[in-house]
Amino acid sequence: MRAEIGHRLSRLSADLAGARQPRPPRYNRRMYRAVLIVLLLVLAGLQYRLWIADGGWAEVHRLSEMKQELNAANERNEIRNDALQAEVDDLKSGESATEGRARSDMGMIKRDEEFFLTIAPPGPTPKPTPNDSPAER
Template structure:
């Protein structure tokens, strides 16, 4: 304390206990490190942008899988129905190929113009 009082009386500024130049270098280094970490967080591979993109891709794949699962379940039910007996096979042949039995008569009904379903078929 006595030294700083003597320097103040002599017109000199007392020396600081720390080196200001060194603190500036350390502060600049910390800012550079912080900027590098922010770059990795927001822009680089594995950052938030990629995480967001991957989560959206995951959601799209999940929705597509649900649609395919529903379609597969419907197809499996149809296969089980076709395996179970002749009535399912006969019904499929009648609806898809227009097949009729020998003792049946086939009637084709045509819908009036302007309706959505243009060809009604009935086997009897």
């Protein structure tokens, strides 16, 4: 029995000695470093595509500015087109508008009218005021 107790004590002391030694890690540290590096490279690649590459934020910002400029140009052209359309409608609607246009732009006169041409004296010409109509100039 003493031999058996001694054998058990020696086995117990061996187990305790093994418990005091550091256990080997359950994972491979080199493998985790490699995985971490790969993940960081993937993250860097995605960040590059997000901020710099075609279709990224820089291009979206540039395209939105271009869209705003085109919208502003379209609004200006719409206003101009509306004014031109109003003038066309006015010219189509009546003879007086056509007559006024011919008189102011081409200097035409009616039959049995007298035309007097006045020439300004040489020197500085007065600037027209905003209230002046083209016929008064």
